[in-house]
Amino acid sequence: MHTATIEDFYRETASLIPEGINKEIGHFNIFPIADMVARHAKKQPMPYNRRAYYKISLIRGRNKAEYADKEVNIEKSALLFATPKIPYNYIPLDDDQGGFFCIFTHDFLIQSKSGVVLDDLPIFRPGAIPIFQLTDEATEEISLIFSKMHKELASDYAFKYDLLRNYVLELIHYGQKLQPATALYPSHTASARISSLFIELLERQFPIESPGQKLNLRTAKDYADRLAVHVNHLNKVLKEHTGKTTTDIITSRIVQEAKILLKQTDWNISEIAYSLGFEQVAHFSNFFRKQTKLAPVAFRT
Numbered sequence: 001m002h003t004a005t006i007e008d009f010y011r012e013t014a015s016l017i018p019e020g021i022n023k024e025i026g027h028f029n030i031f032p033i034a035d036m037v038a039r040h041a042k043k044q045p046m047p048y049n050r051r052a053y054y055k056i057s058l059i060r061g062r063n064k065a066e067y068a069d070k071e072v073n074i075e076k077s078a079l080l081f082a083t084p085k086i087p088y089n090y091i092p093l094d095d096d097q098g099g100f101f102c103i104f105t106h107d108f109l110i111q112s113k114s115g116v117v118l119d120d121l122p123i124f125r126p127g128a129i130p131i132f133q134l135t136d137e138a139t140e141e142i143s144l145i146f147s148k149m150h151k152e153l154a155s156d157y158a159f160k161y162d163l164l165r166n167y168v169l170e171l172i173h174y175g176q177k178l179q180p181a182t183a184l185y186p187s188h189t190a191s192a193r194i195s196s197l198f199i200e201l202l203e204r205q206f207p208i209e210s211p212g213q214k215l216n217l218r219t220a221k222d223y224a225d226r227l228a229v230h231v232n233h234l235n236k237v238l239k240e241h242t243g244k245t246t247t248d249i250i251t252s253r254i255v256q257e258a259k260i261l262l263k264q265t266d267w268n269i270s271e272i273a274y275s276l277g278f279e280q281v282a283h284f285s286n287f288f289r290k291q292t293k294l295a296p297v298a299f300r301t
Helices: 006-013 033-040 136-153 160-178 190-203 220-227 231-242 246-264 269-275 281-292 296-300
Strands: 028-032 054-060 063-067 070-074 077-082 088-092 098-104 131-133
Touching: 028 033, 028 136, 028 160, 033 054, 033 098, 054 136, 054 160, 063 077, 070 077, 070 131, 077 088, 077 136, 077 160, 098 136, 098 160, 136 160, 190 220, 190 231, 190 246, 220 231, 220 246, 231 246, 246 269, 246 281, 246 296, 269 281, 269 296, 281 296
Parallel strands: none
Antiparallel strands: 028 098, 054 077, 054 098, 063 070, 063 088, 077 131
C-alpha cells in the first residue's frame, strides 16, 4: 500500500515548493483548486489513497467525495478535512470547479502556542465523516480565510507562518462548529472514558500497512482484557454510548478496512484475509459477504 508523501504530492502536481518554506519546522502550502483541476485534466485523476499530511479543502462545484468506505455527493460547495489515517479523494463531476485547499504536517501546527494535538481534536477523531455541505454565506466566509492564507504565504512578513497557523486553526474550529454537539462535548463519566479508550484502542490497530501485518485484537474479549474490564461491562458501556455492541463496532471497523484494502491495494484476497485476522480465506469471504452482500472479489471489481 502506498501512502503519499509531501514529495509525492509535488511530483504528482508538478508544483514548485515555495522558496524558504523548508526553513520552517513542518510544512504548509495552499493551492487554488482550479489550478489543480487544470493540471490533472491532462493526467490521471487524484488517486484514492492515504496521505502523510493533513489537508483542508474548500470545494466549490459538483463533486463526488470518497472518504474511507463512504461516498458523499457534493452538489454546490463543501468543507473537507482529511488526516493521514484515512484514504480519500474527490472527483469533479463538471468543469465549473473552484475553491482552495491547504496541506500541512503535524509538525507545522505543533509550533502553535496553543499546544494543539491534531488527532485529539473532534474534527480528526476516528469514526467521523468530516465533509460538510456549506451554505453560500459559509462558503464566502471560509473562502475569505483561504484567500488571506494564499496572500500571506506570498508575503515577506517575518512572522507569516505564525499567522498561517492561526488561519489553519480558524478553519479547524469552523469545521468543529459544523459538527454535532455530541462530537464536540463528550461526557466525562467513567463509562464514557471506557468507551473513548475502546475506540482509541480499536483505531490504533489501523491502518494495515502491509500484508504481513496482522490485527492484534479481534474479539470483544481481546479489548475487554486489554482495558481490564469484564466483557459484559464493556458491552453494556458501548451499548449505552453508541447504541451498538462491542462486536458490532469491531465488525464495522474491520469491514471498513477490508473495503479500503480491496479498493486501494493489489494484495490478493488471501493476504487481506490474513492481515484482518482470518486464518482461512473462506471465513473472510463469508464474513464480508454477510456484511456487504457482496463477495470480496465482486466488491473489488
